[in-house]
Amino acid sequence: MPQTPDDLTRHACINTRFSLREGINAWELKRGDAALQCRVDGPLIFNSVYAAMDAALAGYGLAYVPEILARPWLESGRLQTVLQAWCPVQQGYHIFYSSERQLLPALALIIDTLRYEPQE
Numbered sequence: 001m002p003q004t005p006d007d008l009t010r011h012a013c014i015n016t017r018f019s020l021r022e023g024i025n026a027w028e029l030k031r032g033d034a035a036l037q038c039r040v041d042g043p044l045i046f047n048s049v050y051a052a053m054d055a056a057l058a059g060y061g062l063a064y065v066p067e068i069l070a071r072p073w074l075e076s077g078r079l080q081t082v083l084q085a086w087c088p089v090q091q092g093y094h095i096f097y098s099s100e101r102q103l104l105p106a107l108a109l110i111i112d113t114l115r116y117e118p119q120e
Contacts, residue, residue, distance in 0.1 A: 003083075011040075013061050014060060
């Protein structure tokens, strides 16, 4: 288990890249006032956090995914949180749209999806 962000260099990490024009996404770690953007190496790169999580579940390495997506597997013990002290707390999503225009069904669906919270 990695004890510090530097330890990630000795682990297979599963990366994400959401655009071919951009590089691999950095892992954003934060502890108190200290914030790091770690570039990690690994055998796999996906354009979806869902695919990265599936690869972690299959045992291919460590993945940087939102806790809300991983929660069922964390609670069942299939996944473990690493570097807990460095996990940033996200305040949620923000979406801005014009209230003067008609709300399109696709945008309404996105808003409903972002508001979704699993029942405990």
